[in-house]
Amino acid sequence: MIELTDIRFRYPASPFELNIPRLTIAAGERVAMIGPSGSGKTSLLQLMAGLLTPQSGRITVLGQELTQLTEPERRAFRICRLGMVFQHFALIDYLSVRENILLPFRINPALKRPTDSEERLSRFAAKLGIAALLDRNVRRLSQGEQQRVAVCRAMVPHPEIVLADEPTGNLDPTIKEAVMDAIGQLCDDIGATLITVTHDHQLLPRFRRIIDFAELLRLDRSAPSTLADASASVSASPGGISS
Numbered sequence: 001m002i003e004l005t006d007i008r009f010r011y012p013a014s015p016f017e018l019n020i021p022r023l024t025i026a027a028g029e030r031v032a033m034i035g036p037s038g039s040g041k042t043s044l045l046q047l048m049a050g051l052l053t054p055q056s057g058r059i060t061v062l063g064q065e066l067t068q069l070t071e072p073e074r075r076a077f078r079i080c081r082l083g084m085v086f087q088h089f090a091l092i093d094y095l096s097v098r099e100n101i102l103l104p105f106r107i108n109p110a111l112k113r114p115t116d117s118e119e120r121l122s123r124f125a126a127k128l129g130i131a132a133l134l135d136r137n138v139r140r141l142s143q144g145e146q147q148r149v150a151v152c153r154a155m156v157p158h159p160e161i162v163l164a165d166e167p168t169g170n171l172d173p174t175i176k177e178a179v180m181d182a183i184g185q186l187c188d189d190i191g192a193t194l195i196t197v198t199h200d201h202q203l204l205p206r207f208r209r210i211i212d213f214a215e216l217l218r219l220d221r222s223a224p225s226t227l228a229d230a231s232a233s234v235s236a237s238p239g240g241i242s243s
């Protein structure tokens with residue numbers, strides 16, 4: 001479903017480098033990526049989404065080798081098959097909540113609007129606790145409410161994979177657990193794989209698999225063979241992360 005092989009990634013003019021010999025994520029998995037700030041979690045999520053391109057290696061998502069696609073092809077693939085929840089929401093501040101949630105269908109001709117989109121929108125908004133806000137301008141929402149709008153917008157097209165960058169990062173402790181539960185339930189409903197970056201260790205019991213970048217950073221100082229063996233024990237094998 002997602003397979004990264006021999007990945008080497010660097011930003012231009014940055015000492016940070018991400019090396020991933022091999023990482024596979026199966027359909028339906030619930031994966032949390034944790035670790036220190038700057039360790040590469042967002043970069044890995046963006047590589048999986050085709051928003052970043054590695055200098056070398058192969059990234060295959062849903063049977064499609066992203067590294068073989070042109071930029072417009074990667075964009076169309078991402079829009080039609082993946083759901084992204086960005087760290088900074090990426091909402092359009094002069095539109096209403098409803099308009100923001102349905103925006104992907106308006107601006108991306110490749111994404112066909114399903115006949116039940118309004119029903120999906122109402123159901124998902126109710127689960128996320130934003131049903132009463134649909135006609136409000138997003139500028140007039142709290143950060144936590146905007147976060148939930150961004151989650152809803154990612155889910156309504158029924159993506160096959162949801163890639164979420166700290167989806168509860170701006171939420172009040174009392175509702176973050178409820179929102180993470182709602183994200184898990186929505187992914188179950190639509191049959192999506194969920195890969196989330198989080199700093200919140202309280203949320204980890206919800207995930208069947210955890211990729212810990214702190215562990216990988218420590219392992220990086222040991223011999224490559226140890227790295228491969230040890231990282232197998234967390235059922236992931238990204239390694240060689242250095243910054």
Ligand SMILES: Nc1ncnc2c1ncn2[C@@H]1O[C@H](COP(=O)(O)OP(=O)(O)OP(=O)(O)O)[C@@H](O)[C@H]1O
Pocket residue numbers: 011012013014016035036037038039040041042043044243
């Ligand atoms: N556009 C960029 N250009 C250059 N360097 C970047 C860029 N984006 C991120 N970096 C660097 O790459 C490294 C990894 O960043 P990344 O955002 O992937 O880490 P992270 O683990 O997600 O951090 P956080 O938990 O703070 O969000 C950091 O050293 C960061 O400064």
